[in-house]
Amino acid sequence: IGRPNTNVRLYVLDGSDRIVPVGCCGELCISSPQVFREYLNNPEKTAKTVTRSPFSDEPGFDRLYRTGDVVRMLPDGNIDYIGRRDGMVKVRGFRIELGEVEGAVRGYQGIKDATVKAFDDPAGGKSITAYVVSDSPVDFKGLADFIRSSKPPYMVPAHFIQLDSIPMTVNGKVDKRKLPEPSAEPRRAGREPSGPVEAKLCEIFAGVLGLDKVYADDDFFEIGGTSISASKLVLSCMNAGFPIVYKNVFDNPSPEALARFMDALGKTAAEDRRAAIDESPLAANVEESLDSIGSHSPRRILLTGATGYLGAHVLQELLRRNAKHVCCLVRSGKGQTSEERLKTVFMYYFGGMASEDSLKDVTVIDGDITDQDLLEKLKGCEFDTIINSAAVVKHFAADDSIEKVNVGGVKNLIGVAKSTGSMLVQISTESVAGESVNGSIPADRKLKENELDFGQNLDNKYARSKFMAEEEIIKAIPGGLKAKIIRVGNLMSRDSDGEFQINFNTNAFMKQMKSYVKLGFFPVTDMDTEVEFSPIDMVAKAVVILAGTPGQFTVFHVNNCHKVHMANVLKVMRDNGMPVEVVSKKEFDRRFMEAMKDDANEECVSGLIRYLGNAGETR
Structure with a gap:
């Protein structure tokens, strides 16, 4: 810790x-x-x-x-x-409830009884062992695949043991002490490394994960790697002279894949071209149409993501404007009901300006946007507008969790909106503008409200998922979908009192600023970089107002038009007791490489290396 x-x-x-x-x-x-x-x-x-x-x-x-x-x-x-102390453990960097894993095991055909237990893993951290009782031999591979179909990879037990019965105490509880420890099963023999690069990468993988041996085709995340240890892997690769950055590990998770990727760096490759998008539904989003714009406050709303930073403030704005009925889709969890989760977050942000009674007329539905039976769950809930602020906001993932929610969930909501005749208001991000790599897009090129695709680079998984969600919405509009897309900027603290999000350490911009403070130096070449801060309460107000604009207006950009330079940010930090020395780019690179060699700097270095481009790239 x-x-x-x-x-x-x-x-x-x-x-x-x-x-x-x-x-x-x-x-x-x-x-x-x-x-x-x-x-x-x-x-x-x-x-x-x-x-x-x-x-x-x-x-x-x-x-x-x-x-x-x-x-x-x-x-x-x-x-x-x-x-x-209770049934919650951390496995591969994720905190999970053992009861949830046990429930998944019990759902497999032929399982009469089951329990699970967490053990210390030789590679560090914890691993889960599942104990099952059945009248016939259990197909452990089939059981693992069954769990994997509904749970993330880190919740699949590392070991399975079949018992005649689950040992119990005299009080009728599972006697965890009598459960046999899993044997140290030898991992499958993979492909031996070929060549010095693969051999060195296998050595680095093993060192980071605490394993005796790693094969060339071993997947980093399947043999114990996490998003946290991926930062350590990148540091080790950089110190070994390999031009690897954070996102490369997720796209190429094995030594052989990384070796192949590095071999291809700098070589001309056939560019992946996206299929053309019919952007005619965006035609009205131009300056000439401004005279016909107007707004009314939505009255019956289904709000998703209400326990998130923006979602909570959208809920407050709707209540402040006396919306007739608000229905919130909230998943229960972490020992709380969906109603308790919503109330806890709402009172955290607005306890000084609103009472619990503010939520008395809010209907809370237990579920999330990926539920296949979502339309059935929403029966009896009246709404004519859906505001979707639910999203996975992490930028990197080894699985499909980002796309599953940010794209699959939106497809689900498109179906709900068309079935109910509701207006779907999708909260997107200005990050769909992507990046220009090596000057592929002119520096002064701006994304406009009447377009989506102009050849931008979308390596960032979060930005790509939001782009794909917009694409699905735009394609569905000619088929009868009523929809709006609101692209928000860099969400920051409230304009009214400076209150910031609960989990501020997950904010990408804040992570980078924290890294610069801890390192104590900043490159002079980035002093004129413009940054934008969008106060969360102002953004929420804009979302509610724009949700009620005429149907032909389909895309809006909501951000702070007043940009500031990083030089101004550093001055404010210095005035508040956080001095950061401004150094030349050459000196910054030298100090940064030195900092990477010290394990004590891992946290502050990882906040920056996650957003580095590969050698030779300008972004």
Whole structure:
């Protein structure tokens, strides 16, 4: 986990609230002014997790949050995560509920009983073992494929063991201590590396993952790699002189694929051309049509993504404008019902300006936009406008999770909108403008509201998925779909009071700024780079207003027309106690390469290497 911030005190405690010795396991407890006071309307849970601190009466440090995380303090002061006290564990960087995995195992044909358990993985972290009971031998490969069809790869158990019966305690609970540990099964023998490049890459893969051996055709993510360890892999490759950047690992996840990719770098290849898009549904989005534009506030709305940063603010704006009926599609999870999730997020952002009663007339439907029975779930919910702010906003993934939600979910909503005659308002991003690589598009070329495809590069999986979603909508408009696309800019803190998103550490721009602060230097060549900040409350207001414009207007750009240079951003940072030295590009590259060699800089370096282009590229 690392070390605490300067205004956070961490304690590793035993069952009697005594601090355990260095190296011993205990529960991670946090004392800080940021510690919340209570769980909303849940005094029992509050009493268990938020208590008075036995270590301090100092204001701000007199409350103790019991995380439920089992950790140990290392001799160097870093906190090492071991697991969860309850049924939640981290596997390959993802936190999962073992009960959800067990439920998937039980759904396989012929399984009479099942349980799962997490073990320490030799490669680091945790791995899941599933124990099954059946009247006949279980096809473990078929079971794994069955789970994989409905769950992400990291939730598929690494080992399966068939038992005559599941051991139970006298109290009728599963006796986890009596479950046999999985044997260290030898991995399948893959292809041996051919040539020095593949051999070196196999060596790097093994070093990053803590494995004795990696074959040339081993998939990094299937043998234990995660999005976090991918950053470490890139650092190791760069230090070995290989021109690999973060996105290359996801597109070429094996040593042989990376070797092949590097061999092709710089060679002329046939350009992948996208099929032409009929952009006639965008024809009215021009300056000459401005005189005919107007707006009315939508009255009956289905809102998706209401627990997200923008979605929550769109909900607040709809309620502020007295929308007649709002129906929110929210997936339950993390121990909360869909209603509880919505209320928790809403009160976090608006607790000082709205009461819980604000949500009393909001209908909450448990589900998400990828549900195949979505239309059935929405029966009885009246709406004539769908505002879709649900999306996977991560930029990199080893699987199809980004496309599944951002494209597949939109296709699903197109069907719902056509069946109900509703207007579909798709929240997109100005990132669909993509990138110009090596001057392929003139520097002053701007994406306009009456176009989508002008040959831009779409290597970024998030931008590509939003582009594909827009494409699906534009194609469906001539067939009767009523739709609008709203391309938003760089979402930032509220204009009214500066409140920012809960999970600000996931914001790509903030990650980059944090990296520059921690490194302490910035290239002078980027001082005139323009950045744009769109206040979230202003964007939400614009979304609601534009949702009610006449049907012929199909695309809008919602951003801050006042751009600022990075030089201005650095000055504000410096004025607020975060000095960053401006250096030449040559000096920046030298210092950056030095920083990459030190494992202590992994976090701040990874915030920048994820967005680097390959050698020789200008973007």
